[in-house]
Amino acid sequence: MTKYKTSQFNYILSNGSDELRLYNSLKGKNSLLIIKNDKIKKFYRIQENCNLDEWEKDEDFLKLKKLGYFVESETDELMLANLKKNDVINYPGLVLTIMPTEDCNFRCQYCYEDHKKGKMSKKVQDSIVKFVRKNINNYTALNIGWFGGEPLEALDVVENISRRLIQVCKVARKPYAAGMTTNGYDLTLDTFIKLLNLKIYEYQITIDGLKSTHDKYRYLKDFSGSFDRIIENIKEISSIKQNRFKVVIRTNFTKDIINNIKEYLEFCEKLFGSDDRFSLSAHLVENWGGESIDKLEDQLVGGNNYGNLIKKILQIKPKISFESHLIDLDSYNAKCYAALRNSYVIGSDGLVYKCTEDFNLPENCIGYLSDEGDLVIDQSKNAKWVDMESLKEEKCSYCVYRGCCLDGPCPKVKILAEKEKGYNSCPRTKHSIHDIMMLINERFYEIL
Amino acid sequence: MKYRDQVVQVLEEMGILIESDEYDVNLQDFIVDSIQFITFIVNVEEKLNLTFPDEYLNYDNIETLHKFCEILENI
Structure with missing residues (x-):
């Protein structure tokens, strides 16, 4: 029998006694789930031990698994987050x-x-x-x-x-x-x-x-x-x-x-x-x-x-x-x-930037568009915006939001962090995920 | 230019747009490798029902649309 474990990217929000809201940061918005009434107890039982025989063919467990809340025990979720980061970038x-x-x-x-x-x-x-x-x-x-x-x-x-x-x-x-x-x-x-x-x-x-x-x-x-x-x-x-x-x-x-x-x-x-x-x-x-x-x-x-x-x-x-x-x-x-590697901001004069903020930041202007339609860019400058590896900190490995943040959503923060030591690299949304889950209308959730 | 419209059609069928107000264009910007080049020549041959002589099978001949159409006229 396949062994399972709880995903390290789960958010579980109890909203009173009759509703649980769930979100898995690795699966993203498609994981949003509301568990109602008597299914709540069942969810907690599954969470307590997700390897009972009775769950193997249980429809609710299969749904929770599909949405990413339970993964096979051998799964390296950090590696999956890295793969996802590559896909996104x-x-x-x-x-x-x-x-x-x-x-x-x-x-x-x-x-x-x-x-x-x-x-x-x-x-x-x-x-x-x-x-x-x-x-x-x-x-x-x-x-x-x-x-x-x-x-x-x-x-x-x-x-x-x-x-x-x-x-x-x-x-x-x-x-x-x-x-x-x-x-x-x-x-x-x-x-x-x-x-x-x-x-x-x-x-x-x-x-x-x-x-x-x-x-x-x-x-x-x-x-x-x-x-x-x-x-x-x-x-x-x-x-x-x-x-x-x-x-x-x-x-x-x-x-x-x-x-x-x-x-x-x-x-x-x-x-x-x-x-x-x-x-x-x-x-x-x-x-x-x-x-x-x-x-x-x-x-x-x-x-x-x-x-x-x-x-x-x-x-x-x-x-x-x-x-x-x-x-x-x-x-x-x-x-x-x-x-994103293939993303460019084209200024009205043909200069090419990565970010629509702070046009005077020297790292932002990465090249220009020639009259012949060639993008003449400094790839090492482009790479500074795309490679987020240097922002990653030890705490990221244990962070429940990492499945979404993928080591920092804003590359400008990274560039400023390198210039001004101590700049906070975590996105502010990280601290407000529960509130945002409540803000999102119920129609965007699956119901269990 | 006799064959221009048909060549533009072949290019469009290959996913390359030549804008109507463009006088000339460097085809090497779009046809970047040997497979694309041969595909283009074969498609032109089929469209115009002709055979492109081997001695003209040179990548430099598609430097411009204009030049390529002139070569076609001389075949």
Whole structure:
């Protein structure tokens, strides 16, 4: 008879007497399981001794095994985590984050970009298309992320490159997928429909609380507020019947927003509560670089309080989706694109970066895109972002979150850690997994 | 150019897009090894119903689309 053991990557969360929530960090979001009522006792019995004859053909045990909670006793789970890390880092698709302009119509208080570089030239646009066309057969798929600046300030560039890359992928018979990070100000219904036709299906729009706080933090170049127009755009977008798109509403919480969190979440409920195409992603404003953040110093909550923010949201129990937080439980998304070997950020001037933060960090700029469409990059610089081995510490071997974190999800942290000794390499989500498990709506769980 | 459209079609069938406004293109950027090269030549032969003479079977002949089409016309 095969011997089994409990996986070292299990999270077990007791939520009162009638529900257990389970998550296995190695299996990721697909392991999410809720055990209800009388099955709870049975689960504890299995956990006490998973090698009883009676479990061998037991359906519940087989399900728990399938979801990764019990593994064969000979299994080396650390080796499996290493294999997974290799799979994630060497994702065989090409991931391009393109900045069609580095200028922005907003001047957000916490923004780290200097907006000095404007719109992408025709030459750089051509180079991107040439590069993809020459190399697409070396990859399994093309993933485009539109970023900026504000990408909709250069809609013509987005249209031109999208149309051509879609055609390149069609001819090469490779899947094409795209998303956009936008402030939402110019995302009118007409523009949105145009973008859907360009296969841009995933959006991230930031709303920082109610009008009073949002307009204080996210104002236009002329200092006027942006809240009303963004909300109007979101209402219009949600009125269409298309089911193909997803919108993540990102909120960067400050003390001010947290003080009005109940009113804000109620507002979100009214705005998109029952619409599964929309979900809320909760973050804390942090010092992401740049100078303007100094003015916000008294509003920063501090990264260690992330768990408290999630707890506050849970107390209010808003009827909105937090689907976007599934990425915190899934290495294939939690691992930053900067850590992927085949991921590049293309600046509006053709410079190539790994990370969309901190463009002035010397390690970030790894090369440039030539006029001929060749990516001229310093592979040793690229390797610094991809190889996370040096971040691994002794404690990682025993960490229950390692199956997801895979020795550090943020390579910028690693680079800073090498520069500034003592930098904490653990992701903050590690300390909030139980809260995030509660935040994730029940429909993303299997039920036992 | 007499055979350009058919050669572009062969390239598309091999997964290589030549954009409509492109005058010329370096085919060696896309056809990078001997197997791809021979596949391309065989596909062109089938499409145009001709036989590519052995003395022209030289990788340098696909340096540009333009040059390759000229060679085809001279066969």
